[in-house]
Amino acid sequence: MASAAIAPSNSPVFSPSIFCKTPPFSGLSVPSLPPQSPVPLILQPRCGAPGKDRGNSAMERKRPPRIAVPAGFFAGVTDMEPQRAKEEEEEEVADEGDGYGVYSKRGRKRGRLEDRYSAVLGLQGESDQAFFGVFDGHGGAKAAEFAAKNMGKNIMGQMRKRSKSSMEEAVIEGYLETDAKFLDENVDGGSCCVTALIREGNLIVSNAGDCRVVLSRDGTAEALTSDHKASAESERERIEESGGYVDYCHGVWRIQGSLAVSRGIGDKHLKQWVIAEPETKVLRIAPDHEFLILASDGLWDKVTNQEAVDIVRPSLTGLDKPNPFLAAKKLAQLSIRRGSTDDVTVLIIKLDRFISQVDVQFCSEPATRPFCRTCSYSNLG
DSSP states (O other): OOOOOOOOOSSSOOOOOOOOOOOOOOOOOOOOOOOOOSSOOOOOSSSSTTTTTSSSSGGOOOOOOOOOOOOOOOOOOOOOEEBBOTTOOEEEEEETTTTTEEEEEEOOTSSOEEEEEEEEGGGGGGGTTTTEEEEEEEEEHHHHHHHHHHHHHHHHHHHHTTTTTTTHHHHHHHHHHHHHHHTTTTTTOEEEEEEEEETTTTTEEEEEESSEEEEETTTTEEEEEOOTTTSSSSHHHHHHTTTTOOOETTTTTTTTBSSSSSOOOOOOOGGSSSOOOOEEEEEETTTEEEEEEEEEEHHHTTOOOOHHHHHGGTTTOOOOOOOOHHHHHHHHHHHTTOOOOOOEEEEEGGGGSSOOGGGGOOSOOTTTHHHHHHHHSOOOO
């Protein structure tokens, strides 16, 4: 039977699934209009083009339409508590601290800023321990706000339950706990997340969604995370094996014809397929590890990893007074000049701030860790 739908507005991240998944059809049945009608009825096929190339312009991203939710805390935090409330009309947020800087700018087509961040220094009273995160909300800011306020606390709580060799497991459980508690709130929306935990000379980076962290290793960009999108073959296979489907809709591959990212916090209506389990990597901080860039996809859709490192490095290396905030703002502004209409949040961390050069020594395993503070772990407490 023929099928048609009135064309909806585009939204690469979130779109009603009614316009996307339909049975195959061979043509359109267009009703006749009376001669006096001054406005033609425009119809087009529903989404779901089975022959499309998955490497299409699906990577060109926009963000979902605004959903009216109350404004809350923008989570720049100390001791896991919000420092200040932000007005919902705020278009940009700037913050800097000892060893880090963050800049966030609302997208031109967004009703309000839906990105959030966390910056927590001095974990458990230790100056070289810290937690950072960028959280990119969709369908409202509630999930990003919740994650920014609770993710670090939940991860640290899981750390205290486990041995020193289970840091990766603790971070994964911290993400899952944050997701479960947000779902208990029975609030719509979701959030992509990327986090960096610095603890006793270790760097534990994790992400769920398409926020990304990039490391500068002596000026060479190294992505420490992979983007979780419905267009990724591994993610599509996981979704289909669990009974879902991925459809090509309005230029983007979507889960159940709705969401373009395949992992994150929240998204209760798609939770069977949009999982909160992060990909996590643990490495030792080495002298050639200069800085980290944590950012939402509003940056990475317009700026490459190496471009980002090249722009940041002059503001951070070889200077008496490094300026990570200025570097973060430069990156966000470049993305906007290149046409990004999405929210853009960039958080830059200067890694040598969190490791004492006095403690750096040659590692006994040069093939895998040429330099590190120590080859043994201390008690994680």
